[in-house]
Amino acid sequence: xxxxxxxxxxxxxxxxxxxxxxxxxxxxxxxxxxxxxxxxxxxxxxxxxxxxxxxxxxxxxxxxxxxxxxxxxxxxxxxxxxxxxxxxxxxxxxxxxxxxxxxxxxxxxxxxxxxxxxxxxxxxxxxxxxxxxxxxxxxxxxxxxxxxxxxxxxxxxxxxxxxxxxxxxxxxxxxxxxxxxxxxxxxxxxxxxxxxxxxxxxxxxxxxxxxxxxxxxxxxxxxxxxxxxxxxxxxxxxxxxxxxxxxxxxxxxxxxxxxxxxxxxxxxxxxxxxxxxxxxxxxxxxxxxxxxxxxxxxxxxxxxxxxxxxxxxxxxxxxxxxxxxxxxxxxxxxxxxxxxxxxxxxxxxxxxxxxxxxxxxxxxxxxxxxxxxxxxxxxxxxxxxxxxxxxxxxxxxxxxxxxxxxxxxxxxxxxxxxxxxxxxxxxxxxxxxx
Amino acid sequence: xxxxxxxxxxxxxxxxxxxxxxxxxxxxxxxxxxxxxxxxxxxxxxxxxxxxxxxxxxxxxxxxxxxxxxxxxxxxxxxxxxxxxxxxxxxxxxxxxxxxxxxxxxxxxxxxxxxxxxxxxxxxxxxxxxxxxxxxxxxxxxxxxxxxxxxxxxxxxxxxxxxxxxxxxxxxxxxxxxxxxxxxxxxxxxxxxxxxxxxxxxxxx
Numbered sequence: 224x225x226x227x228x229x230x231x232x233x234x235x236x237x238x239x240x241x242x243x244x245x246x247x248x249x250x251x252x253x254x255x256x257x258x259x260x261x262x263x264x265x266x267x268x269x270x271x272x273x274x275x276x277x278x279x280x281x282x283x284x285x286x287x288x289x290x291x292x293x294x295x296x297x298x299x300x301x302x303x304x305x306x307x308x309x310x311x312x313x314x315x316x317x318x319x320x321x322x323x324x325x326x327x328x329x330x331x332x333x334x335x336x337x338x339x340x341x342x343x344x345x346x347x348x349x350x351x352x353x354x355x356x357x358x359x360x361x362x363x364x365x366x367x368x369x370x371x372x373x374x375x376x377x378x379x380x381x382x383x384x385x386x387x388x389x390x391x392x393x394x395x396x397x398x399x400x401x402x403x404x405x406x407x408x409x410x411x412x413x414x415x416x417x418x419x420x421x422x423x424x425x426x427x428x429x430x431x432x433x434x435x436x437x438x439x440x441x442x443x444x445x446x447x448x449x450x451x452x453x454x455x456x457x458x459x460x461x462x463x464x465x466x467x468x469x470x471x472x473x474x475x476x477x478x479x480x481x482x483x484x485x486x487x488x489x490x491x492x493x494x495x496x497x498x499x500x501x502x503x504x505x506x507x508x509x510x511x512x513x514x515x516x517x518x519x520x521x522x523x524x525x526x527x528x529x530x531x532x533x534x535x536x537x538x539x540x541x542x543x544x545x546x547x548x549x550x551x552x553x554x555x556x557x558x559x560x561x562x563x564x565x566x567x568x569x570x571x572x573x574x575x576x577x578x579x580x581x582x583x584x585x586x587x588x589x590x591x592x593x594x595x596x597x598x599x600x601x602x603x604x605x606x607x608x609x610x611x612x613x614x615x616x617x618x619x620x621x622x623x624x625x626x627x628x629x630x631x632x633x634x635x636x637x638x639x640x641x642x643x644x645x646x647x648x649x650x651x652x653x654x655x656x657x
Numbered sequence: 658x659x660x661x662x663x664x665x666x667x668x669x670x671x672x673x674x675x676x677x678x679x680x681x682x683x684x685x686x687x688x689x690x691x692x693x694x695x696x697x698x699x700x701x702x703x704x705x706x707x708x709x710x711x712x713x714x715x716x717x718x719x720x721x722x723x724x725x726x727x728x729x730x731x732x733x734x735x736x737x738x739x740x741x742x743x744x745x746x747x748x749x750x751x752x753x754x755x756x757x758x759x760x761x762x763x764x765x766x767x768x769x770x771x772x773x774x775x776x777x778x779x780x781x782x783x784x785x786x787x788x789x790x791x792x793x794x795x796x797x798x799x800x801x802x803x804x805x806x807x808x809x810x811x812x813x814x815x816x817x818x819x820x821x822x823x824x825x826x827x828x829x830x831x832x833x834x835x836x837x838x839x840x841x842x843x844x845x846x847x848x849x850x851x852x853x854x855x856x857x858x859x860x861x862x
Binding site: 311357363477 | 685
């Protein structure tokens with residue numbers, strides 16, 4: 224049975240059709256947390272986030288409080304919010320920007336106050352036309368309400384927020400690539416070190432980059448205290464989290480549930496959540512954290528939804544996206560499509576990623592569509608090994624960013640778990656499902 | 658002579674004023690150029706270069722990196738059908754084929770009447786309503802071939818003009834004003850905040 228007693232922290236307004244308006248936001252406790260934060264010392268606000276142990280909700284899962292404290296030595300210049308949500312089958316930030324834009328804006332103002340920055344940018348993928356309009360309206364409303372601009376709510380703190388549209392590039396979710404895009408350039412990830420924009424960020428100045436969902440948690444944390452947040456979940460995975468459930472389930476959608484207290488089985492099968500597999504088929508495999516993550520088989524359905532728990536089994540909770548494949552799904556076709564995605568989205572800077580993704584995609588294509596050779600199966604593993612030597616998890620890196628080492632995840636998983644399916648494709652001269 | 662209409666030109670200049678450096682206005686301004694012309698014309702690119710302090714080659718080189726920018730004319734409606742993992746599992750490939758037949762154009766091309774351009778997209782982050790269809794980046798939520806056909810007919814008949822502006826128009830809500838936190842005020846606040854923090858740190862020692 225799923226554990227559904229935890230409060231909704233970021234999706235508390237999901238039952239209101241007008242949840243995106245200032246009126247509804249104010250009626251449901253909006254901007255109370257900001258007023259409270261402004262009476263606290265900035266480092267005390269940051270201290271609550273630290274106490275909450277809020278792990279970044281973008282994909283890497285780095286503690287937000289630590290990301291902030293690294294900067295406190297040198298004043299930080301800019302806050303940049305990452306709303307470029309593009310990891311395939313991840314759609315939880317989409318929910319937040321369209322349905323609760325004021326919560327995001329309030330979170331950004333609170334974070335800006337804690338960090339004492341006076342200009343913040345919300346970078347959102349361009350395909351979110353409605354999300355961009357809703358967040359821009361929320362920013363306009365916040366200015367009119369006195370929550371943004373000069374001397375917010377009569378305090379000594381001033382802030383501007385700029386809503387910035389992207390233009391269609393998966394790689395811009397990588398934070399240094401996002402900064403390049405925000406500087407008006409091609410979204411090429413930057414060479415590391417320095418590893419953190421906190422050292423060298425926008426225009427070379429100290430910058431914090433945080434995800435939309437991370438920001439959206441802040442009003443609740445300020446209102447209720449970091450300890451109340453940390454009391455939810457277990458271990459390093461505190462609080463609740465938005466999980467985006469997709470694929471062959473009866474009720475795909477975005478669900479906010481307590482971390483660790485629920486398992487993949489709860490999320491996929493509970494009648495109040497995923498509701499089970501379409502047609503009550505058997506589950507074949509699932510991807511636990513976006514297509515960059517190695518796959519799991521049904522034997523791991525009882526694994527808790529926690530960052531360390533999933534890492535312990537050799538994958539990642541990543542972006543909070545879970546994709547379910549059933550016995551009717553062709554895993555070879557799924558792998559080919561994921562590889563095609565990486566091949567299209569490789570920025571082209573690093574040879575192993577640029578060339579490797581194309582070679583893998585072509586080999587996957589011929590296995591799926593006819594013309595595959597038996598030796599292609601081991602060739603695929605060899606190509607993967609060239610991108611991420613040893614095929615370990617977390618992967619070894621031969622490239623500037625982690626897009627490259629994400630490519631082998633699905634190919635390696637699928638061959639390891641379903642080698643017979645690949646063999647059947649080669650022998651059949653194409654996809655036997657057709 | 659400005660290629661941009663006066664209202665687009667004004668909005669482009671307002672954009673530049675929002676950023677510490679003019680080049681940061683590049684992506685939003687390219688969206689504006691597409692709003693006027695439907696795609697990125699040579700004249701639009703030249704004007705973006707002028708306003709962002711770059712060259713047309715730099716603008717073109719940047720724009721060509723991003724899927725949403727079109728360097729050649731496209732239809733009034735750019736129809737995107739996703740075939741990435743969640744949509745694939747919901748029959749996205751077959752859906753794309755159906756879309757191609759209905760619109761009368763192959764993937765990546767424009768229908769003869771110039772109304773529709775069909776694209777195969779990567780994940781559009783609406784995976785609980787797969788297969789996902791966007792028209793000019795508006796979610797249409799037509800997950801059956803029948804619903805898709807009705808939508809196309811409605812677009813042709815102009816019944817969806819209110820929901821779906823012509824290609825290029827991205828954000829219809831305009832920013833209400835420029836930056837409101839005065840520079841000197843912000844500079845003073847940063848100095849005061851730093852001093853106050855150091856004083857508190859000294860106290861707790």
